[in-house]
Amino acid sequence: MHIIEIFGRIFLSAVFLIAGVNKIFNYEGTTAYMESFGVPDFLYIPAIILEILFPLLIVIGYQTKISALIMAIFSISLAIIFHTDFSNQMQVMSFLKNFAIAGGFIIIFVNGPSRWSIDYMLKSRTK
Known part of the structure; x- marks a missing residue:
């Protein structure tokens, strides 16, 4: 792989880093949003x-495979929990975006x- 692969890891990760x-x-806004979907606020810190x-x-690039798997599962979970109002075009796009991001992590x-x-x-050092 070329060094450009790093940019793919950065681009996929940036969405979540910025959100985190x-x-x-924005504790109050975030927990209110979570609770409006039935997600308890104790999950705010996790x-x-x-x-x-x-x-x-x-x-x-440390513990990359397991981290990517966790983020794929997390991204799919977010899509299913927060973006299933398919009567709203923005929610449809967010749902698809989360699955696309999960695909990148996969x-x-x-x-x-x-x-x-x-x-x-x-x-390389262990060889």
Whole structure:
């Protein structure tokens, strides 16, 4: 793989990194939104951790495969929980976007990181 693969990891991860940081600064708005869909507010902190930790791991290429799998599952879960009002075109697009992002994470899970990753460097050292 070429170094350009890093950009794919960054682009996929950026959506969640930005959302996670925004959640930190918008507790009331975020928890109200979550609760309006039946998601309890005690999941606020785990959501922030998921949206920041695992995308960062994907960007640096550490524990990449498991992080990508977790983010694929998370992205699909978000689509199913928050974006199933198919009478609203924006919700349809958000639903499809989340599945497309999950597809990107699944590709990373299947292929693993390239040589431009901590995982690759660690694997090379053990040989």
